[in-house]
Amino acid sequence: MVDDTERELSLGVPQQILDSLPEDGGSAKADMKRAVEGLESRLNQLLVSAESDAQAAGHVVDFVEHLEDRMETYDEFVPELRAWGQSPIYAIAWRNLQADLVMQIHEHEWLAEHIDRERNYRLVEDGIRFGKR
Numbered sequence: 848m849v850d851d852t853e854r855e856l857s858l859g860v861p862q863q864i865l866d867s868l869p870e871d872g873g874s875a876k877a878d879m880k881r882a883v884e885g886l887e888s889r890l891n892q893l894l895v896s897a898e899s900d901a902q903a904a905g906h907v908v909d910f911v912e913h914l915e916d917r918m919e920t921y922d923e924f925v926p927e928l929r930a931w932g933q934s935p936i937y938a939i940a941w942r943n944l945q946a947d948l949v950m951q952i953h954e955h956e957w958l959a960e961h962i963d964r965e966r967n968y969r970l971v972e973d974g975i976r977f978g979k980r
Contacts, residue, residue, distance in 0.1 A: 856894065867939070867943070879941070890907070890910050908965045910952070915949065917945045918946055921945065922942050
């Protein structure tokens, strides 16, 4: 089992995403940083409160799925914004941020095996549940 101090994750906004924003995107940059700080804090609270590595992995998988849902939402905005003649740069940057945060989470070695196991468990559980209908 990993001790509580090793369970804490560090997340950040990659410089290349900040650099992709227009020059007048100062408030978006600050919003992204605040959003990531809040996500990191919330995730670390869940990890520290977890009673086991398996429970911590469950929290992380929930968190990753939340980020993936948000990534899809921002991705859906891109063609809609283009259709209305608007620049999709902010939607693209936020989508890319969600994807990068998922990658950052997977970089923590102590979680990799637990995340894979939890996701596989959920796939099997969903398959059994859907198969009974």
